[in-house]
Amino acid sequence: MSAQPSASMPVAPAGPAATAPPSSTAVLVRTLRGSFLVAGGIAFLASIAGFAAAGWLGVVSALIGAIVAVVFLGMTAASILVANRFTITAFFAIVLGAWLIKFALFLVLAVVLRDQAWISAPVLFLTLIGGVVGSLVVDLVVVARMRMPTVSDIELPGNTVSVSPGARNDRSSA
Secondary structure (H helix, E strand, C coil): CCCCCCCCCCECCCHHHCCCCCCHHHHHHHHHHHHHHHHHHHHHHHHHHHHHHHCHHHHHHHHHHHHHHHHHHHHHHHHHHHHCCCCHHHHHHHHHHHHHHHHHHHHHHHHHHCCCCCCCHHHHHHHHHHHHHHHHHHHHHHHHHCCCCCCCCCCCCCCCECCCCCCCCHHHHC
16 A cells, blocks of 8 residues: 555645634734723823822722723733634633633632722722723624625534546546
8 A cells, every 4th residue: 555645535634724823813913902002092091091090099090991902902812812823622611711701819819809999999990891891893804804804713524625637527527
């Protein structure tokens, strides 16, 4: 038996095509970049509004709110980017684990920051809401502008890669 495949045998792609990232990677990377930019803008604007409303307590609260918003919103996209490299079971475990960590972290932060004298609760709350709304706008814009097929990253029956460009595939002639 020959070690080389014959022209009629389908061959799995080798090299970069075999390890190509999922098509959703581009969407997630653009979402992360956009979210970081929007969070920076929100931190700047909320700091100015916070200073006007509550002095330096408002600035600190606005910066904490913007940091918490960007960490929480970026954690989901980052976990999906990491999870894309694993099996489907590991994918869901990683994404669900990130959501559980975010939930627990949110509860801890809410309890810890609730009664702090150095926090302006209204500024913190409004900055968090601004961060969430800003991230949703970024998600909407990125998804609306992406040119991605409804079904991607799939191999249909009969689509095989031949050994050489001119090789004949027996399945296609049937």
